[in-house]
Amino acid sequence: AQSVTQPDIHITVSEGASLELRCNYSYGATPYLFWYVQSPGQGLQLLLKYFSGDTLVQGIKGFEAEFKRSQSSFNLRKPSVHWSDAAEYFCAVGEGAGSGNTGKLIFGQGTTLQVKP
Amino acid sequence: DGGITQSPKYLFRKEGQNVTLSCEQNLNHDAMYWYRQDPGQGLRLIYYSQIVNDFQKGDIAEGYSVSREKKESFPLTVTSAQKNPTAFYLCASKSLLKISEAFFGQGTRLTVV
Numbered sequence: 001a002q003s004v005t006q007p008d009i010h011i012t013v014s015e016g017a018s019l020e021l022r023c024n025y026s027y028g029a030t031p032y033l034f035w036y037v038q039s040p041g042q043g044l045q046l047l048l049k050y051f052s053g054d055t056l057v058q059g060i061k062g063f064e065a066e067f068k069r070s071q072s073s074f075n076l077r078k079p080s081v082h083w084s085d086a087a088e089y090f091c092a093v094g095e096g097a098g099s100g101n102t103g104k105l106i107f108g109q110g111t112t113l114q115v116k117p
Numbered sequence: 118d119g120g121i122t123q124s125p126k127y128l129f130r131k132e133g134q135n136v137t138l139s140c141e142q143n144l145n146h147d148a149m150y151w152y153r154q155d156p157g158q159g160l161r162l163i164y165y166s167q168i169v170n171d172f173q174k175g176d177i178a179e180g181y182s183v184s185r186e187k188k189e190s191f192p193l194t195v196t197s198a199q200k201n202p203t204a205f206y207l208c209a210s211k212s213l214l215k216i217s218e219a220f221f222g223q224g225t226r227l228t229v230v
Contacts, residue, residue, distance in 0.1 A: 009157065034218055043123075043207060043221040044160075051216050090159065094219070102167060103148045103211040104175075105219055107159040 002027050004093050006108035013081050014116045021076040021111050023091030033074040034092045034105070035065055044090065050074065061085070086115045119144045123208050123222035129230045130195065130202060138193045138225045140208035146220070147213045149191035153177060154205040154224075163206075166191055167213060195227060203229050 005024045013019055025031055032051050036044040048059025055067040065076045074091060091108040095101050121142045130136045142149065148167045152160040162175030166185040180199025185191050191210075195202045205226050211219040 032216060036221075041205075041224070041226070043121075043223040044209075045221075046218050049218050101213055102165060102173075103213050103219065104150070104162060104165060105160075105209075107152075107161075109157060109159040 002093065002106050004091050004106050004108040006089075006091055006111050008111050009109065010112045010114070012114040012116060015083050016080050019076075019078045019081045019085070019113070021089050021091075021113070023074045023076065023108060024072050025074065025091070025093045026072065027093050027106075029095075031074075032094045033065075033067060034094065035059065035063070035074070035076050036090045036092065037061075038088045038090065038110075040087075047076070047089075081113075081115055083115045083117065086113055088112050121208060121210055121220055121222040123206075123225050125225060126223065128225055128227045130227060131230060133197045135194055135196050136227065138195070138206055138208075138227070140191045140193065140222060141189055142191075142208075142210040142220075143189060144210055144212075144220060145188070146210035147188070148211045149185070150209040150211070150219065151175075151181075151183065151191070151193045152207045152209065154207060160207060163193065202227055 003026045034049045035047040038044050047063050050057050050067045089111045092105040094105045124139045150165040151163040161177050164183040166172035182194045207224050208222040209219040
């Protein structure tokens, strides 16, 4: 069955420290992978996406993620965390384009990031 | 500006009532989706629609209904059959013509009183 796992429910880092949020997926076909961020009471904003090509993708707000097919992982990283990065982060896998494509997304459970001053 | 608009932002439902959540998009997207979000459970798919006048059940459709009479609109009705409706509801839309991301509305928080 298709699934996404975010092993860390809650992470706390100090401002200025580096960050890595883990994401593992199980998907039968070529995965299309996404990271979204959500502030409290708000909708989801796309941070970055991987469709094909270079396995290291850059996103907004200084985030990057690396697709590793052999490990079925798509971990999110940031070299230096800012207090404004405190939010909930969701990894998702989705179907691509083409006949029969529903465009559905399968989400992980989310990781809440707390940033210490 | 193009985007997805959900209304209302907050909604209160009495026991036994049906309530309808609105979702409108002006992105000309074919597909629209409703997700339910509960703490620690991520987002779960309620219903989705790939084309006008057609929709499919997602993983947790019981107690919900939808319609898709216009491409721009995909309202969700939470019926009295939904026993635990208190949650945050998110609407999304996506193009099916190309590989792309889904765009989300700002959400509606529904509370049973």
